[in-house]
Amino acid sequence: MKKKNSVFLIITIPAFLLFFIFHSYPALQGIFYSFTDWKGYGDWNFVGLKNYLNVFKDGRAGDAYLFTFKFAIVSTILVNIISLLVAIGLNSKIKFHKTLRAIYFLPYILSILIVGFIFNFIFAHFLPQIGDAFGWEFLTRNILGNPDLAWIGIVIVAVWQAVSFNTILYLAGLVTISEDLYEAASIDGAGVWTKFWKITFPLIAPFFTINMVLSLKNFLMVFDQIVALTGGGPGKSTESISLLIYRGGFEGGEFAYQSANAVIYFIVIIVFSIIQLKFLNKREVEN
Amino acid sequence: MFKKMTAGVMALTLGASLLAGCSSGGADDGKVTLELFSNKVESIDTYKSLIKEFEAQNPDIKIKLDAPPEAETVLKTRLTKNDLPDIMSIAGNATYGELGRAGVLEDFSGIDLTKTVQPSYIDMVNRLVGPEGEGTYGLPYATNANAVIYNKAKFEEHGLEVPATWDEFIASLEKVKAAGDTPIYFTLKDAWTGMIAWNSLGANVAGEDFAEKKNAGEATFVENYDEVADKMATLVQYGHKDNMGVAYGDGNNAFANGKSVFYLQGNWAIPEILKANPEMELGVFPMPVTNDPEQNKLVSGVDVLLAVSEETEHNEEAMKFVEFMMTKETAQKYIDEQKAFSAIEGVYQENPVFEGIKANFETGAITSFPDHYYPAGMGAENLVQEFLIKKDKEKFLKKMDSEWEKVQNR
Amino acid sequence: MNRKKTSWLVTTFLILGSLLILFPLYLTITIAFKTPPEMAGNLLALPKSWSFDNFAKAIEMTNFFNAFKNSAFVTIFVVIFTVLTNSLVSYAIARNLHKKFYKFLYFYFLSAMFIPFPIIMLPLVKQTSSWGMDNLVGLIILYIVFNLSFNVFIYIGYIRAIPVELEEAAIMDGASTWGVFWKVIFPLLAPMNATVAIITSLGAWNDFMLPLVLLSDREMATLPLVQYIFQGQFSTDYNLAFASYLMALAPMIIVYIFAQKWIISGVMKGSIK
Numbered sequence: 001m002k003k004k005n006s007v008f009l010i011i012t013i014p015a016f017l018l019f020f021i022f023h024s025y026p027a028l029q030g031i032f033y034s035f036t037d038w039k040g041y042g043d044w045n046f047v048g049l050k051n052y053l054n055v056f057k058d059g060r061a062g063d064a065y066l067f068t069f070k071f072a073i074v075s076t077i078l079v080n081i082i083s084l085l086v087a088i089g090l091n092s093k094i095k096f097h098k099t100l101r102a103i104y105f106l107p108y109i110l111s112i113l114i115v116g117f118i119f120n121f122i123f124a125h126f127l128p129q130i131g132d133a134f135g136w137e138f139l140t141r142n143i144l145g146n147p148d149l150a151w152i153g154i155v156i157v158a159v160w161q162a163v164s165f166n167t168i169l170y171l172a173g174l175v176t177i178s179e180d181l182y183e184a185a186s187i188d189g190a191g192v193w194t195k196f197w198k199i200t201f202p203l204i205a206p207f208f209t210i211n212m213v214l215s216l217k218n219f220l221m222v223f224d225q226i227v228a229l230t231g232g233g234p235g236k237s238t239e240s241i242s243l244l245i246y247r248g249g250f251e252g253g254e255f256a257y258q259s260a261n262a263v264i265y266f267i268v269i270i271v272f273s274i275i276q277l278k279f280l281n282k283r284e285v286e287n
Numbered sequence: 288m289f290k291k292m293t294a295g296v297m298a299l300t301l302g303a304s305l306l307a308g309c310s311s312g313g314a315d316d317g318k319v320t321l322e323l324f325s326n327k328v329e330s331i332d333t334y335k336s337l338i339k340e341f342e343a344q345n346p347d348i349k350i351k352l353d354a355p356p357e358a359e360t361v362l363k364t365r366l367t368k369n370d371l372p373d374i375m376s377i378a379g380n381a382t383y384g385e386l387g388r389a390g391v392l393e394d395f396s397g398i399d400l401t402k403t404v405q406p407s408y409i410d411m412v413n414r415l416v417g418p419e420g421e422g423t424y425g426l427p428y429a430t431n432a433n434a435v436i437y438n439k440a441k442f443e444e445h446g447l448e449v450p451a452t453w454d455e456f457i458a459s460l461e462k463v464k465a466a467g468d469t470p471i472y473f474t475l476k477d478a479w480t481g482m483i484a485w486n487s488l489g490a491n492v493a494g495e496d497f498a499e500k501k502n503a504g505e506a507t508f509v510e511n512y513d514e515v516a517d518k519m520a521t522l523v524q525y526g527h528k529d530n531m532g533v534a535y536g537d538g539n540n541a542f543a544n545g546k547s548v549f550y551l552q553g554n555w556a557i558p559e560i561l562k563a564n565p566e567m568e569l570g571v572f573p574m575p576v577t578n579d580p581e582q583n584k585l586v587s588g589v590d591v592l593l594a595v596s597e598e599t600e601h602n603e604e605a606m607k608f609v610e611f612m613m614t615k616e617t618a619q620k621y622i623d624e625q626k627a628f629s630a631i632e633g634v635y636q637e638n639p640v641f642e643g644i645k646a647n648f649e650t651g652a653i654t655s656f657p658d659h660y661y662p663a664g665m666g667a668e669n670l671v672q673e674f675l676i677k678k679d680k681e682k683f684l685k686k687m688d689s690e691w692e693k694v695q696n697r
Numbered sequence: 698m699n700r701k702k703t704s705w706l707v708t709t710f711l712i713l714g715s716l717l718i719l720f721p722l723y724l725t726i727t728i729a730f731k732t733p734p735e736m737a738g739n740l741l742a743l744p745k746s747w748s749f750d751n752f753a754k755a756i757e758m759t760n761f762f763n764a765f766k767n768s769a770f771v772t773i774f775v776v777i778f779t780v781l782t783n784s785l786v787s788y789a790i791a792r793n794l795h796k797k798f799y800k801f802l803y804f805y806f807l808s809a810m811f812i813p814f815p816i817i818m819l820p821l822v823k824q825t826s827s828w829g830m831d832n833l834v835g836l837i838i839l840y841i842v843f844n845l846s847f848n849v850f851i852y853i854g855y856i857r858a859i860p861v862e863l864e865e866a867a868i869m870d871g872a873s874t875w876g877v878f879w880k881v882i883f884p885l886l887a888p889m890n891a892t893v894a895i896i897t898s899l900g901a902w903n904d905f906m907l908p909l910v911l912l913s914d915r916e917m918a919t920l921p922l923v924q925y926i927f928q929g930q931f932s933t934d935y936n937l938a939f940a941s942y943l944m945a946l947a948p949m950i951i952v953y954i955f956a957q958k959w960i961i962s963g964v965m966k967g968s969i970k
Contacts (some may be wrong), residue, residue: 007874011789022842029820040367094708102957103715109949111903111921114942118721126740142532145476147676172965221813224905234531235673245815251360252664262816273811328929353915356928365913368826536932
């Protein structure tokens, strides 16, 4: 038995070390530099909490947080509603079941960046052409050029892409529900709505929880879509936190400052995830 | 099922190792490979042909050109990684200043090549580095002109004359607009294109030394840029219906296809416009910013300077390439193809397109780009873009001041 | 559910919805075959002729085959080593979860899932390049290591459902821990391995951010990164750009068309456990 233990240690210790070296150590370094004035090269000094205080006073960072959260929350909700509907549709008795399922899953395999470039063209050229042809004034301008609407363009692309994966997860949950349950409910005179809330939803609640948490986390890190669509513009209206850290940290020579921003971002994400898990778990239990 | 998978995995591994095998081969044939980093997408073809010529003359040197988007972010990333390209062809702006101060570029002070460059441009790049670094870390190569480009055919059609004052300029814009045509084609989806007008206005209205004064606490955007902001807001009224939705590339195409009379761009856009419509007849004039023609100077800066990494293992070869670039013949070829101006003495841009700004170069009625002296990372172009959408002047100017100070304080 | 009648209403809605998914791809394909003058007309029209000129030009300009080779190289190695190592680590943790160290490891890897990449990005770039890892091999190592946190989570759930008796029988027959894992457990993990392989390969093939910050040598650029690098040079030649996008998307689409059933069920199985 002793030998067996050492084998397990031989397996896990290198994994732990590698993970520590390439994941935790950089994270710790980031925290360390956040208390300095390092530009990413050259000399540095300790500056205490100055960077943190500056982040709180920084309007640009504040806007990036607002945009990122607005984007992430709206996208998470939309993705989960749409993919739940699609999954229910795919799970009912339909024609072309396999083909449709394959089509709905297709976006998951595509590169987000390239999808973004394609949509960029659609927003800049195709939709205005449609707008002109039908005289729809609101479509004749590129929505990515409008600071009040550009974020919606990004939501559209993000949702288009993310629905696929979440649909499959919901579908996986739905196929486990026995048909007998629905039949029993029908005999009791339950309608479609009641069946959904009394049977379907409680049974796929764990999937709902995991989908919500994972989608929100992914959307909070939004980067590729923005690089491909707006580059953070117009103005700074679609600058996400990831983009700000990348741009400011490298181009702006604000390595230390953006590290402080990253640490704050991390804390915010942790707090958000915990709240979300608590909230969703509670409703699962209640149901 | 599992057996099948194993077989598949084996086949893939085999394939991958074959691929890996061929990727590692062929590297060691006695040639020195240098990396040339360029921040200009427009000059890729020119560089490619120049590189070909250079490689023919120097068969043991190979030059690899890299011109990525968001070049300055990429370059700063590489600085952080301590992995600068061997040769850099970049603009004389704040990023260059920072690289100079970081001590990662070869100091050219006093070498013979610097003597072939017009001294005023050497001064311009030295000023970017400032007293902290003191030195010439880049050789000014090509210079540019921030101007108004116009479509000659349309210009005549509307019966216009080259304006010498702001009022005349606005009058011609008004005339075009009244005739139902589009006066200016804006491409503000790309924030930097808004800086063309901004720089002409800023340099002539707020003065060339604004940045120095601002750093000394003697000037602010709120006090000195009020008129600039007003005039910017006036100009966008003469745009097309989707000023904010069109990007630079699409704008070049649209202008080449006669979608507007004027185009606020630099000389660098001209090759791109002509690519889209080789037959087009273009004219250029400096934007008349004030009502005193004497005061209206052309904004011109160091568009390209050549720098060599301090740490390159192939300094000798890199300098060979720089010397090749700096010869009069190469410099002439570069500016002819790029429709640019040369920083090298005795190399002139003779293209008739530039008739309208030739006098400025001859009489020295030239001033530098104000935004090249803004602190890097301030993101001025996005703020200007935002202002052009929201038109909230007071708030915008205050934000310009506070962002500047914020970045300086980090 | 089979006893029910086919719902044409739902079918119709789903078909309409699927058009929204197929439309951008239709546009990509047709534009990739068109010529610039055709772009002035109706964007929905089919190209006048199906010529491969745009593709030939894009292949030459972006050095497509080199990028394809890089992407394939990274993806293949990441998938193989992720499946082999991550399953092994998960097994070691799963069978020792009652011990403090392994329990700590489990939560350590798990909690990393919630650390956003931008936080480690700046120091990681610095660190990897100073260790000479800013290349494809470095990229592969980072993917394999970073994949641990998600994969440990999904493998462990599955492994704990495998009865220990199976292993004990093998040990009685004289198998070592290694033998038990490779001969008994690993084959049993086949469905989960498939899931991990699919998710990992899509992640590695399509990732943009890590190659962007890590690779500075353009010869090493992966397919998505190449599309980004050439944005400026495509400029307004959308036909060229879309031909290039299509070629970058095509390998995965082709794999998907043939293995679609297997891929979907792989992902579904992974999510039930």
